[in-house]
Amino acid sequence: MKRSTRRPASSRTPRVALTAVSALVLSLGLAACGGDSGDGGDGGDSGNAGDGPVKITIATFNEFGYEDLIDEWNAANPDIQVTQKKVGTWDDAKENLYTKLAAGSGLSDIEAIEGDSMPAMLAESDAFVDLTDPALDGRWLDFKAKAATDADGHMIGYGTDAGPEGICYRADLFEKAGLPTDREEVAALMGTWDDYFATGEEFVSKVPGTAWYDSTGGTAQAMLNQIANPFEKSDNTIDVENPDLESLYATLTANVAKGLSTKLTQWSDDWTASFQKDGFATMACPGWMLGVVAGNADGVKGWDFANVFPGGGGNWGGSFLVVPKQSEHPDEAKEFAAWITAPEQQVKAFQAIGAFPSQVDALDDPAVTEMTNEFFNNAPVGQILGDRAAAITVQPYKGPKYSDILQAFQAALIRVDDGSNTPDESWATFLSDVDQLS
Amino acid sequence: MTGDAAPDEGAASPVATPPEPPVVRRSGARAASPWRERLSRWDVRYSPYVYISPFFLLFLVVGMFPLVYTAVVSVYDWSLIGGKGEFVGLQNYRDVLENPYFVKSAVNTVSIFVLSSGPQILIALALAGLLDNALRGATLWRMGVLLPFVVAPVAVGIIFGSLFGDRYGLINEALNWVGLPSVSWHTDRLASHLAIATMVNWRWTGYNALILLAAMQAVPRDLYDASAIDGASRFKQFTRITVPSIRPTVIFVVITSTIGGLQIFAEPRMFDSTLAQNGGSDRQFSTMTMLVYDFGWHLRDLGRASATAWLLFLLIIVIALLNYVLSRRFGALAHLTRRRR
Structure with missing residues (x-):
């Protein structure tokens, strides 16, 4: 505000011509300077040039379950001290990431990347340190390792968790609707999406005021992750007018009118509040979502976790850690990233917040397979998520634009949810939004 | 800026006569x-x-x-990550003007501006008029109206965002309690503009009131005494003496709030609960600066972002000039009526 108050004033006087010319001259000079120093990357403002410990930062979003692990590392490694910077959602983290990538400075030594955006990072792989390490071959599940490796075979990210999904449900609300409440019986009700939605219609007819699932957006994510080519063909050309996506969109928008959706945006204030207000009865739950549900629904009794997922299995999310080339301590950052993504540490993150490990060795660890979750009625979450991971048959193709298109697609669904558009209008806007992306 | 307006107006402004350079x-x-x-x-x-x-x-x-550099960027194909590309002339401007969101954002911006700046200046004037009275603990009251201003806009956005929650917001629950239907604050275009204008007004009214108050304190008190002897009511004194006397300051406040109002960003962005935060699911309250951000940071196209920024700059100049002319005209009329009596 302050700067611009001067603009109209100055443009009234004849002196502005003179000023403008001087500014032009000055700008050329400054631009030249800017170009030079920007490419040089001399850095040197880190403040720990002395003999003190190397300080590195790790930027995460949502919940990674790293708090205790970082304390553990700091206690054992006095010469490399790690601090965590957390933001709420990946969307916020992503904007920050792109802004600072463009600026050429300001990123943390380690940045967490949401799985769906990893293809976009691979397209910018020059900006990240090559973390390839033969000693770590075979640490991750195949799909996870592949998703972090660029066309030249450089691995730029270390996988953290994977996102096999089950169904979280409110047993108390199921009882109110006269539905079975037992985990196995509930699982039998929702083997396919058609069954899941049909059960939902029965539920909302008996429990008015409570929706079937938490958000159209979340359910869409779950369904998108079962489609081979949701938005892009395997050669990275954008193809959103494909029958799979169109039928998914038609199904979900039709559900809005049937009252199955809360009509809320996932992660919004109203969405968070709906956990406390019996807003909905079920939701698609990847492992990392368990901690989110337990947090938002703190004090609510009746949550349970069923060993089932409509349409078989699906992987939603799961993240990576990358080291930007901007980092002044890439070696230390790599060392820490390798440590915290090791099976032993990811098992602890799983115990802390339910983020299911993507490391082969962690999957058989009794600490994972025998893990139960008190909040979810002592459900055997370790065994359930293991089964759900084994049921995954499709890894959708996600190109560099996946994350951007997903954002536009989510917005399209919200427009129908909140009633500001008909499904057809909203689809047309979605197509025009996608056009703007290229 | 007060100084710019003063010299050709002469006597009416005891507040802002600029010091003459010593010749x-x-x-x-x-x-x-x-x-x-x-x-x-x-x-x-x-x-x-x-x-x-x-x-x-x-x-x-x-x-x-930055102004000039932005103009340079706006005629290139310029990606956020990749940097400068080909020279494209006015293509970015054409793209922006043809973008369906441009007109929508421009209309939203002007609408939010009118809904905020109008009431804001009227309330600030009234508030300043009240604070200009001999009050017990005057400083306390005067600092009190400034309190909202020291709260960070992002915090204001978060607080008002939850007050104006569509489903579980306090305001809707209050409306329901007295038997009124809920308002879709985030979906209905006008309602969202009202909610955002409320946020802006809450933050800026006190600030403007203090500036106006400072000007009011410099109005010669004998004018009031003389008019009181003539039998003028307090209200008449306010409209006929106070307001015309502080006209340059009013113009200043109008112009700064025009500039601020047209660049509004933090409030609508924090108010937005959609993931992309482009100003509502259907851009119900997307503003010009949010469009700049959308182009620059979501689509990662600095060329179109810069073109939008320049279009916004032109819009601000046009509206500021219009405001200036209107305020002068309004002031001149007040002058005339006063002289005629």
Whole structure:
């Protein structure tokens, strides 16, 4: 505000011509300077040039379950001290990431990347340190390792968790609707999406005021992750007018009118509040979502976790850690990233917040397979998520634009949810939004 | 800026008469050397410019340079990550003007601006008028109206965002409690503008009131005494003496709030609960600055972002000029009616 108050004033006087010319001259000079120093990357403002410990930062979003692990590392490694910077959602983290990538400075030594955006990072792989390490071959599940490796075979990210999904449900609300409440019986009700939605219609007819699932957006994510080519063909050309996506969109928008959706945006204030207000009865739950549900629904009794997922299995999310080339301590950052993504540490993150490990060795660890979750009625979450991971048959193709298109697609669904558009209008806007992306 | 408006208006403004530059002729009182005389003449003539130059130098770097540089970026294909590409002339401007969101954002911006600046200045005037009275603990009250201003806009956005929650917001629950239907604050276009204008007004009204109050305190008190003897009511005194006397300050407040109002960003962005935060699911309250951000940081196209920024700049100049002319016209009328009596 302050700067611009001067603009109209100055443009009234004849002196502005003179000023403008001087500014032009000055700008050329400054631009030249800017170009030079920007490419040089001399850095040197880190403040720990002395003999003190190397300080590195790790930027995460949502919940990674790293708090205790970082304390553990700091206690054992006095010469490399790690601090965590957390933001709420990946969307916020992503904007920050792109802004600072463009600026050429300001990123943390380690940045967490949401799985769906990893293809976009691979397209910018020059900006990240090559973390390839033969000693770590075979640490991750195949799909996870592949998703972090660029066309030249450089691995730029270390996988953290994977996102096999089950169904979280409110047993108390199921009882109110006269539905079975037992985990196995509930699982039998929702083997396919058609069954899941049909059960939902029965539920909302008996429990008015409570929706079937938490958000159209979340359910869409779950369904998108079962489609081979949701938005892009395997050669990275954008193809959103494909029958799979169109039928998914038609199904979900039709559900809005049937009252199955809360009509809320996932992660919004109203969405968070709906956990406390019996807003909905079920939701698609990847492992990392368990901690989110337990947090938002703190004090609510009746949550349970069923060993089932409509349409078989699906992987939603799961993240990576990358080291930007901007980092002044890439070696230390790599060392820490390798440590915290090791099976032993990811098992602890799983115990802390339910983020299911993507490391082969962690999957058989009794600490994972025998893990139960008190909040979810002592459900055997370790065994359930293991089964759900084994049921995954499709890894959708996600190109560099996946994350951007997903954002536009989510917005399209919200427009129908909140009633500001008909499904057809909203689809047309979605197509025009996608056009703007290229 | 107050200074700009004052000189041609003359007497009406005791507040903001700029100090006249000292024009002194010292024609050889003593027989000084011609060189010294010249130096001292230069000193008198040019020193004032040297003294004010730091501001303008700084302004060149942080004000004019970005302005010009933005213009340069706007005629190139310029990606956030990849940097400068080909020269494309006015193509970015064409793209922006053809973008369906441009008109929508421009209309939203003007609508939010009118809904905020209008009531804001009227309420600020009234508030300042009340604070201009002899109050017990005057400083306390005066600082009190400034309190909302020291709260960060992002915090304001979060608080009001949850007050205006569509489903579980406090305001809707209050409406329901008295039997009124809920308002879709985030979906209905006008309702969202009202909610955002409320946020802006809450933050800026006190600030403007204090500026107006400062001007009011400089209005000669004998004018009030004289009018009181003539039998003018307090209200009449306010409209006929106070407001016309502080006209340059009112113009200043109008213009700064125009500029601020048209650049509104933090409030609508924090108010937005959608993931993309582009100003509502259907851009119900997307503003011009949010469109700049959308182009630059979501689509990662700095060319179109810069073109939008320049279009916004032009819009601000047009509206600020319009405001200036209107405020002068309004002021001149007030002047006339006062003289005629």
